[in-house]
Amino acid sequence: MSERLHSITALLTKELELLQLVGDSIEREHEALLKNNLETLQQATKSKAQAVSDFREQQQLRLQWMRAHGLKTDSSLLDLVRAVADLEPRPEPLTDIRDLEDLAKSLNELALSCDSNNRRNGGLIVRLQEKTRNTLSVLRGEGASEDLYSDSGEKAPSTGSRSLGKA
Numbered sequence: 001m002s003e004r005l006h007s008i009t010a011l012l013t014k015e016l017e018l019l020q021l022v023g024d025s026i027e028r029e030h031e032a033l034l035k036n037n038l039e040t041l042q043q044a045t046k047s048k049a050q051a052v053s054d055f056r057e058q059q060q061l062r063l064q065w066m067r068a069h070g071l072k073t074d075s076s077l078l079d080l081v082r083a084v085a086d087l088e089p090r091p092e093p094l095t096d097i098r099d100l101e102d103l104a105k106s107l108n109e110l111a112l113s114c115d116s117n118n119r120r121n122g123g124l125i126v127r128l129q130e131k132t133r134n135t136l137s138v139l140r141g142e143g144a145s146e147d148l149y150s151d152s153g154e155k156a157p158s159t160g161s162r163s164l165g166k167a
Contacts, residue, residue: 004069005096008084011062012077012103018058019110021051026117033124077104 025048032041063073071083081104085097 002088004084004087005100007065008062008080009096009100009103011058011065012100012107015055015058015062016103016107016110018051018055019107019114022048022055023110023114023117025051026114026121030117030121030124033121033128077107080104 025044028044029041029048032038032044066073066080069084069087071080075083078101081097081100084100088097
């Protein structure tokens, strides 16, 4: 394996390892949200933030490497692999290029999974916040902000609201 292939393989392998830590942190965050475990949630969130920071630093190292080798930094990982393969003298073992392609595909798939799972956690957080707001509204005796309707479609009579402290 050439020095160039070895370098980019090492950079992408490290990115994959760090992204796996991001994914693991997102899963711990999800479990903590489902179990309503604040301490574990705080730890997972802190861990996720650190993993994301480490991952971004590793991405910057790859981008620096790409610039140093005259490669476009806005290309996809698979385009990067093809560009590196084009720079290699022939005959370069095709297995090295295929391994690098597999690594790039794994990195892409994991990035998509992390993004999806992080969005799932964000949606869960929004639902939990709404539930908390509604619970607080009930405890404060605040009425619903929207009108309620009966089965016939007419506005239902208000039953009034009183704070639980006054009830």
